[in-house]
Each structure stands twice: as C-alpha cells, then as structure tokens.
Amino acid sequence: MSAKIRLYVEHPLGAGQSVPLDRDQAHYLFGVMRQTVGAQLLLFNGEDGEWRAEVAEASKRSGVLICQEQTRPLVLPPDLWLLFAPIKKVRTDFIVEKAAEMGAARILPVQTEFTNSDRIRQDRLQAHAVEAAEQCGGTYVPEVADLQKLSRLLDHWPEERQLMFCDEAEVGSALALASETAAQAPWAIVIGPEGGFSEAERKRLHALPQSHVVSLGPRILRADTAAVAALTVWQQRYGDWG
Amino acid sequence: MSAKIRLYVEHPLGAGQSVPLDRDQAHYLFGVMRQTVGAQLLLFNGEDGEWRAEVAEASKRSGVLICQEQTRPLVLPPDLWLLFAPIKKVRTDFIVEKAAEMGAARILPVQTEFTNSDRIRQDRLQAHAVEAAEQCGGTYVPEVADLQKLSRLLDHWPEERQLMFCDEAEVGSALALASETAAQAPWAIVIGPEGGFSEAERKRLHALPQSHVVSLGPRILRADTAAVAALTVWQQRYGDWG
Incomplete structure (x- = not known):
C-alpha cells in the first residue's frame, strides 16, 4: 500500500x-x-x-x-489570516507554502507603498497552497486571495479581527498577552515588505484598535523568514500548537 | 551615501x-x-x-x-547550534540562510539514518551564511561545519549543552521550562530529515540527559520551515528576542 x-x-x-x-x-x-x-x-x-x-x-x-x-476527520486551522507583500517569485511561493504548512486559514497578498509588484499569479499561488497541504498532512487548503491594496483592506477591517503587526522598527517588544476576548477572536498577521512599511502605514497600523505590535528579534528578517517566525509566535500563543 | x-x-x-x-x-x-x-x-x-x-x-x-x-558594536548571537540533515540543494541553502538570520551561532549539517546526502559543499553554504549576515544587519557570521554523522556527534555530546529535539511524532508537547541552570547553558536544536528520524535515533535523542522534546504543531513541517519555527520557539524562550 x-x-x-x-x-x-x-x-x-x-x-x-x-x-x-x-x-x-x-x-x-x-x-x-x-x-x-x-x-x-x-x-x-x-x-x-x-x-x-x-x-x-x-x-x-x-x-x-x-x-x-x-x-x-476534517481539521480546520484557527481563523487566522496572513497578510504579506509579494516579493520575488521564489520567496512569494515559499511564503504561501509556509503559511499553508503553519496553519493559516487564508492568505492575502497585499500591495503596500513600498511593494513593487502590481499583480500576482493567484492560480499558481493557490496551486502551491494545495501542494503544501498535500505534503504536510493537512485536511484543509487555505484560500489565496487576489492582490489588494493594504490601505483598502484596512479601510474595511473587520471590527472583531485582531491584527498582529510585525514591526521591524520595534526591536524587543514581545507579543503582549491579549485580553480573553481578543484571544478568542479571529486574527490576522501582517508582514512588511523587504523595504519595510512607510511611515504613514506604520502610524496607521499602530493606531488600529485591533493592532498588537510584536518584534521578531534584533536582526532584520527576510519576509519569508518573518512569515514563519510570526506564525510560530501566534500559533504557540493563540493557535493549535497547544 | x-x-x-x-x-x-x-x-x-x-x-x-x-x-x-x-x-x-x-x-x-x-x-x-x-x-x-x-x-x-x-x-x-x-x-x-x-x-x-x-x-x-x-x-x-x-x-x-x-x-x-x-x-x-559586535553583537554575538546566543551560544546556539542548529543541527539539521541536508536535503535538496535549494532548501539546504534556505536553512543556512534562515539560521544566520535567526541568530544561530553555529550550523552543523548532520547525516542521519534517513539522510541521502553523504557530502555537502561547505564553502558554498558558508558563503550563504555570509550573505545572510550582510543582509540581516548582523555583525557576526555563524560557522557552517562540515557534514558529520549525528551518531558520532552524540557520542561526544558536550555535557553542559542542552538539546532541543523537535520530534514530529510528539504532537502537542510545548517546550517545557528548563531549570535555571539549563536555561543559562549553551544549547543546540536538532531538526529531523524529511523522512523523520529512525526509531533508534528517536530513542537515543529521547534518552539523552540534555534533551528537551518539543512539538512544532499538528502539521508535518518541511525541514526548512521546522528550522525557522524551532529557532523562533527557542529565541523567544531563551535567546535574544526578549
């Protein structure tokens, strides 16, 4: 067999x-x-x-x-979105693969002020998510959304969804323990592009009431490394790694 | 400028x-x-x-x-080794890059019972570690050791060095809090090959007095994903992410 x-x-x-x-x-x-x-x-x-x-x-x-x-049986991942700014092809593929392996429920490529790409191959990225699910033993395949502007997504941010904001300018801040209500809520993680967020974007992300700022250590991580590290931090604290 | x-x-x-x-x-x-x-x-x-x-x-x-x-100033990473079994070229390169970014002090490719490769290009991997250090803003470059047998490395395991053993058969065990002495000691992380460890290897790793078993969640992670996830778990708990 x-x-x-x-x-x-x-x-x-x-x-x-x-x-x-x-x-x-x-x-x-x-x-x-x-x-x-x-x-x-x-x-x-x-x-x-x-x-x-x-x-x-x-x-x-x-x-x-x-x-x-x-x-x-069907095992759904936690209700967690991963927002990331697409980068070079190979690393974008890796981020989608890693998000599926690490148990994100939905993957949202976003355009930020410092993002170069204005289109993605959604079908190709979705195929990567399927392949990762086949490989990692999951029974669920995260949906890869089409590319959208981060600013527009924040304009209509769902009130209950908490946002873990990985700010590379915030060295040393561990993820603060969220309230019981926030811990039970749906979440999202946002990873910056290689050039970082713009000052306006950082301000807006900091000001969002659902925002939880976290540092991923003293070194600057590439976006694909940051995605796995952030998913690890979240899964350990609020997800299905318990 | x-x-x-x-x-x-x-x-x-x-x-x-x-x-x-x-x-x-x-x-x-x-x-x-x-x-x-x-x-x-x-x-x-x-x-x-x-x-x-x-x-x-x-x-x-x-x-x-x-x-x-x-x-x-010079900032040394914590005294942490990363042991991993080399896999396909691209993913091996990624593991070395990620280990440097995430702040491992030494990278040790190891041959396990289910590892296919019997040689690595140490010079090429070392160059990847240099490139990652240049990119991530670190002031230190981890040394990439030459390929060695895991069994031989365990035969001469340094008495004080703690070992975080990422066992994919141990679903759900969070990293137990080590004693104060162990927390201050030098550490290593060992990541299994894609086919997992052999039963004999698992027994030996479990029996090692310095061993701390940890689960990386309910899905099976690829070796490069597991490396970043394990480094995140360790850096948060004992490393320089505080």
Missing part, C-alpha cells in the same frame, strides 16, 4: 463514493507515480476529512478512485 | 584602518554596485563590530577602503 500519496480533489468524499480524476491527476498518479488498478492512496477535499481510496480505473488521461474509509 | 551596502571582510577593522579588497569584492562593489572613490559603505568582520568606511582606491580588480567610525 502506498499511503504516502496524498491527493487533493475537488469532489465530495464518503464511503463508497467514486471520484473521477482529471487529465493532470491521472498523469501524475499513473504516469509519474506509476500507480495501477488496486493501488491505495489518501484523498482530501478540504471539507470531508481524509479518506483512503482505491484505484478502480486507470488510463493515461482519466481514472476513477473509490473511497473506502475515512482515515482522518 | 549608500549606507545600505554592507560587506563582510576578513580583515581587522578600526579607526583609520585600511582594508584591501580582493578581486571578487572589487568586482561586486565597483562593477555591479557602481561605487566610486569617496563612496561610503558598511563593513563587518564578525569580530570588530560594524564600521563606516570610504572607498579610497577603486579599480576593476582591486581596491582599498578606509575605516572611519564604528556604527555598531
């Missing part, structure tokens, strides 16, 4: 349910991974948990899997 | 000290970065802090800088 293959599918999963494969999935499973009829693998769809399934039909361009039994 | 250029040099630094540049440094500074005589930049050598220096001579293949004033 090759239980190491985990595949994300956009199809309902349940006992006896048959799951048709598209051309890419068939190519991966039968061409690349050399699976044949009778082979077993794990499926998840972000909604029905993880299921063991068996290959019932296999051809070059299509295939059918039959679900057998649930191997893990 | 282009104070954003930070260069690591292997030469003593001090007021009035002249620093000769080798061919690569001259090419970078004068060819790539278009600096000329009179330009100012920042130097550090891992021992004398950070200095502002001025270009006194510039040619294609050589150059001389003159130190003017110290801009930052």
Whole structure:
C-alpha cells in the first residue's frame, strides 16, 4: 500500500463514493507515480476529512478512485489570516507554502507603498497552497486571495479581527498577552515588505484598535523568514500548537 | 551615501584602518554596485563590530577602503547550534540562510539514518551564511561545519549543552521550562530529515540527559520551515528576542 500519496480533489468524499480524476491527476498518479488498478492512496477535499481510496480505473488521461474509509476527520486551522507583500517569485511561493504548512486559514497578498509588484499569479499561488497541504498532512487548503491594496483592506477591517503587526522598527517588544476576548477572536498577521512599511502605514497600523505590535528579534528578517517566525509566535500563543 | 551596502571582510577593522579588497569584492562593489572613490559603505568582520568606511582606491580588480567610525558594536548571537540533515540543494541553502538570520551561532549539517546526502559543499553554504549576515544587519557570521554523522556527534555530546529535539511524532508537547541552570547553558536544536528520524535515533535523542522534546504543531513541517519555527520557539524562550 502506498499511503504516502496524498491527493487533493475537488469532489465530495464518503464511503463508497467514486471520484473521477482529471487529465493532470491521472498523469501524475499513473504516469509519474506509476500507480495501477488496486493501488491505495489518501484523498482530501478540504471539507470531508481524509479518506483512503482505491484505484478502480486507470488510463493515461482519466481514472476513477473509490473511497473506502475515512482515515482522518476534517481539521480546520484557527481563523487566522496572513497578510504579506509579494516579493520575488521564489520567496512569494515559499511564503504561501509556509503559511499553508503553519496553519493559516487564508492568505492575502497585499500591495503596500513600498511593494513593487502590481499583480500576482493567484492560480499558481493557490496551486502551491494545495501542494503544501498535500505534503504536510493537512485536511484543509487555505484560500489565496487576489492582490489588494493594504490601505483598502484596512479601510474595511473587520471590527472583531485582531491584527498582529510585525514591526521591524520595534526591536524587543514581545507579543503582549491579549485580553480573553481578543484571544478568542479571529486574527490576522501582517508582514512588511523587504523595504519595510512607510511611515504613514506604520502610524496607521499602530493606531488600529485591533493592532498588537510584536518584534521578531534584533536582526532584520527576510519576509519569508518573518512569515514563519510570526506564525510560530501566534500559533504557540493563540493557535493549535497547544 | 549608500549606507545600505554592507560587506563582510576578513580583515581587522578600526579607526583609520585600511582594508584591501580582493578581486571578487572589487568586482561586486565597483562593477555591479557602481561605487566610486569617496563612496561610503558598511563593513563587518564578525569580530570588530560594524564600521563606516570610504572607498579610497577603486579599480576593476582591486581596491582599498578606509575605516572611519564604528556604527555598531559586535553583537554575538546566543551560544546556539542548529543541527539539521541536508536535503535538496535549494532548501539546504534556505536553512543556512534562515539560521544566520535567526541568530544561530553555529550550523552543523548532520547525516542521519534517513539522510541521502553523504557530502555537502561547505564553502558554498558558508558563503550563504555570509550573505545572510550582510543582509540581516548582523555583525557576526555563524560557522557552517562540515557534514558529520549525528551518531558520532552524540557520542561526544558536550555535557553542559542542552538539546532541543523537535520530534514530529510528539504532537502537542510545548517546550517545557528548563531549570535555571539549563536555561543559562549553551544549547543546540536538532531538526529531523524529511523522512523523520529512525526509531533508534528517536530513542537515543529521547534518552539523552540534555534533551528537551518539543512539538512544532499538528502539521508535518518541511525541514526548512521546522528550522525557522524551532529557532523562533527557542529565541523567544531563551535567546535574544526578549
């Protein structure tokens, strides 16, 4: 049994349910991974948990899997958003991968004053999140939103959502313990771009009533390092690492 | 003034000290970065802090800088080692970069039972650590050791050095508070390879008197993600993030 293959599918999963494969999935499973009829693998769809399934039909361009039994229930990550400013391609890909692994529920690329990029390949980033979920054993795939302006997002910031603001100008401030209400609320983390936030952005983020400022140590971290470090700080304090 | 250029040099630094540049440094500074005589930049050598220096001579293949004033004192990272099993090239490079940014003092690639690589390019990894130190504003460059067997390293484990063992089989164990003596001691972090540790290795690491087991959450992290997460946990608890 090759239980190491985990595949994300956009199809309902349940006992006896048959799951048709598209051309890419068939190519991966039968061409690349050399699976044949009778082979077993794990499926998840972000909604029905993880299921063991068996290959019932296999051809070059299509295939059918039959679900057998649930191997893990659906486990949703905490209601945590990660806001980050897209940077170079490889590091942006890494941030999305890391956010999925570390258990962010939603990933929001934002344009800041010092962000160069004015577009992202949302579909490619979403595919990275799927791949990370397949790899890390998660049963959930975070949604990658399309690029939006940070200022607009803050204009309509949800009243209850707390914001952990990683300000590299604030060396040495540990994350202060939030009130019980804030600790139970939905959260977001915002990571600055490589050039830092503008003074106007910093002021605005500091002034936001939902804002919790935190320092990520005395060295300047690259954005992808900062994303993992910030997610670690939050997950330990308020998330599902308990 | 282009104070954003930070260069690591292997030469003593001090007021009035002249620093000769080798061919690569001259090419970078004068060819790539278009600096000329009179330009100012920042130097550090891992021992004398950070200095502002001025270009006194510039040619294609050589150059001389003159130190003017110290801009930052030497700040050593905590006495923390990072042990990790080398993986694919890109991710190994990332681990070294991240370890330098996050403030590890020494980086030790180790061969475990499930590690495929039997050699590393120590010089290339050391160059990555230098580049990360230049970029993150640190005044210290961690040493990258040559590849060695984890089992041999454990045979001669220093008695006082505490070991944070990130065991992915131990879901949910937060880092227990160490005794006052252990908290003040030198430390190391060990990150498993992508295939995990062998049962024999896990037993040995658990049995080590200096061992402190910790979980990095309910999802399986890639080795490079785990390195940053583990360094964050440690730096917050015992390191220089206070």
